[in-house]
Amino acid sequence: MVVVSIPDSSMAPSGAGIEGIETVVWDLSGIPPRAGEIEVVVAPYMTPKASLAAVRHTPNARLVQLQSAGYEGIPEVLAGIGRADVALANAAGVHDASTAELAVGLAITALRGLDEHARAQVEGRWERPHGTPSTSLADRRALVVGYGSVGRAIAARLIPFEVAVTAVATRARAGDDLVERVHGTDELPALLPEHDLVVVVVPLTEDTRHLVDEAFLSALPDGALVVNVARGQVADTDAILAHAGRLRFALDVTDPEPLPADHDLWRAPGVVITPHVGGASTAMAPRMRALLRRQLEVLAAGGSALNVVHGDPGALGGSGTLK
Template sequence: MVVVSFPDPLLRDAVGEIPGVEAVMWDPRNGPATDDRIEVVVAPYLGAAKALGAVADLPHCRLVQLQSAGFDGVFEAVPERVAVANAAGVYDAPTAELAIGLTIASLRGIPEAVRSGDQARWVPLGQRTSLADRRVLIVGYGSVGTAIARRFNAFDVMITAVASRARAGDELVDTVHGIDELPALLPQHDVVVVIVPLNDSTHRLVDEDFLGAMPDGALLVNVARGPVADTDALVRHAGRLRIALDVTDPEPLPDGHPLWTATNVLITPHAGGNTTALLPRMAELLREQLTRVAAGDPPVHLVRPIVKT
């Protein structure tokens, strides 16, 4: 019997009973665990990295299963002897939906229309930029980036994909460019969607040079992590560029921060994955993962492998 901790009863009930698994309740944000038998920790949805240091006190823990696709700060908190898996695939559709929504809203002037509506005023938007025929650059072509490209493909756009290294293309793009090609690619695109993981190589990837290379009137959409972009540089280029952000640095973005009132900036409060699709998709992933663990099979979606002794 594998002892698995769940951070909340809603998730535990959605997963249901799994043969060979004993479910216990523990949210590491609330303090140390009282059951030292725990072998698998399902991390809380929010604030996982800050809380998971408590895993070090669980002598039998061998796997932390995240409820996020990103894992920045987790390796520093979780002991090296414990493997870490992320929630790969769970956020593909919701994040892709938001990326498309932010793009269309920004290009078509939806924020301006809402502000006029709040004042009960009819203010024509004038001729706006269509998504059709735009050149779209997706920076970060993993599973979420591919999901974004698949949805953009329905809007008659021209898609270019960038990953950490160049590789062969797929059914959506002829080739995947390396991130070293960004300086040449950025001036050629009307919409740039950033969906890279946050690590040392992507911290402040979207900096003064990145934004400066984008043509006047182009749109930047960041659905990755806030620190991927230099906030001061975003403020400087707002107005010349359109900017749509689901993530910011710092986060939450403080009241009165210049980004809130910067020209042509649209901000949503890190809402990309938090939809009705989250709980059923997370439960499905956990059922698959815990069934494998209970059967003695290796976990999937590992971002830090099992340490062999």
């Protein structure tokens, strides 16, 4: 029997009817019920990484299942409590649709000036643009930086808008049914000047921290739009402020985060900000429950855990406990 802690009762159906699986509710606060029996911990969504230190209350835990795709800093938290042996699985695939929708929505908002129209509505102003018309998403040359599952979902949504999409990943590789080839990040200096829309969706690592820096932004043509749906620290905030006005930005993530009320980024010209809501849509919960059910079915059958991004996937042995 594998005991799994879930953060709230809404996730209970994910384990219902799976032989060999029992669930208990624990949101990482306090001491969990059946603490010594819990082998799989499902973390709450968007929980501060420091809260994962609560895994120290579950001495037999062997797997932590996240509800986010990102996991930066969490292996270090587990190591800090002496639990580097605990495997970590992310929610790859769960947020693809929601994040891709927001990326496209942010691009349209910034290009068409929908944020300005929303402010005018609050003030009761019927204000139509004069002179230069707003920019259409159609005919943009888009660079999708980070061509994993979310990046591919973004490309799949941009192409029907008549956008020419170029994909970039860590290393160059063959293309797929959406793009002819995938370029490597080493090609960015040559690619950036040829694109007027950049969507950043890379994971945060030491290699991608401040990827969007002064040199990156300086290479873009005037009026280009940068959409960041990755992590705030992927971009250098000082560099964004220096280029705001010459370039446009649509940011679902910022550095720092949450963004203080008096931060200059709120008032920078040509900047649209949403408060890290890329995955927070009605599409998330059913996809997360489906992923968790698949995970528990695999574990109950003695297989290796899915989506493991750190540590040993482990397996369920004949005794019904994780190896």
